[in-house]
Amino acid sequence: MASETEPLRPPQSRTAYVVERLKEDLANGLIQPGETIKQTVLAKRYGVSPTPVREALRMLESDGAITYLPHRGASVREMAPDAAVDLYRMRASAEGTATEMAVERMTPSGLALIEEQHVALNKAREKGASSAKLSQLNRSLHFTIYAQSSPLVVEYLELLWTRFTPSTTIWTGEHSGDLNDDHEAIMDAIRKGDAKRAGALMSEHILRASRIRAQDPSVRAEGTHTDMET
Structure with missing residues (x-):
């Protein structure tokens, strides 16, 4: 089993798995713009620990789909x-x-x-x-x-x-x-x-x-x- 801190190597990487699941949930509207994303909830939904969820959210933040706000955590970004x-x-x-x-x-x-x-x-x-x-x-x-x-x-x-x-x-x-x-x-x-x-x-x-x-x-x-x- 690949370490959660190792580079993505599908299908071993749990972070890659979470990224794909998050993309699907975003595209399907299961996570709405402005909605606070709770890492513990996602970890339970995807059957993983919070660590790959946290790493996946960071990756999506760099892609521009997710934003972090002080004292609020991650939420879905919607464009003007x-x-x-x-x-x-x-x-x-x-x-x-x-x-x-x-x-x-x-x-x-x-x-x-x-x-x-x-x-x-x-x-x-x-x-x-x-x-x-x-x-x-x-x-x-x-x-x-x-x-x-x-x-x-x-x-x-x-x-x-x-x-x-x-x-x-x-x-x-x-x-x-x-x-x-x-x-x-x-x-x-x-x-x-x-x-x-x-x-x-x-x-x-x-x-x-x-x-x-x-x-x-x-x-x-x-x-x-x-x-x-x-």
């Missing part, structure tokens, strides 16, 4: 509206490129996994699943696509997604139809092997999400953190 727009622009460029690369390197098994995630999201939407559930399935679909590019690309995109953890998802009844239409167009391009079109459609899809957040007060970013520095 202008910074959120900047981040979405970065995501649009990066995720468009990742999708293009994914189509260029697509395998039959990879396409089958993407189709599976696409169907799961559609079925959940048809059954009236919660917006939080739809958001979770949306993330799974996106990263199943990006996983066909390269681990380096996925690692970078995970960082971008972790940097912005809004308190409200845009996968509501009002917006989910347009977002779903985007997915259908992206999937059509992926199936046809049209890498350029799939990438362009993905980029526009991310920009649509940005416009939704900017224009709809109910889902607009409300944080005060405007810097993008780590």
Whole structure:
């Protein structure tokens, strides 16, 4: 068993395990912006000691997802509206490129996994699943696509997604139809092997999400953190 103070060596490192679990909980909204993160609670949830939790929080703080406040401990950072727009622009460029690369390197098994995630999201939407559930399935679909590019690309995109953890998802009844239409167009391009079109459609899809957040007060970013520095 690897020491908790040794460099990350998946899957032995408990710190790496906690980092991944924290990223999932942040992305899925299980930990809300502004919410104080209790290390003892997370340690119990993840089945580890407080030490890897503490180290994981420090790593996420350096990534910009977590902030430490005097006498309050760790909490989830949410960006100000202008910074959120900047981040979405970065995501649009990066995720468009990742999708293009994914189509260029697509395998039959990879396409089958993407189709599976696409169907799961559609079925959940048809059954009236919660917006939080739809958001979770949306993330799974996106990263199943990006996983066909390269681990380096996925690692970078995970960082971008972790940097912005809004308190409200845009996968509501009002917006989910347009977002779903985007997915259908992206999937059509992926199936046809049209890498350029799939990438362009993905980029526009991310920009649509940005416009939704900017224009709809109910889902607009409300944080005060405007810097993008780590």
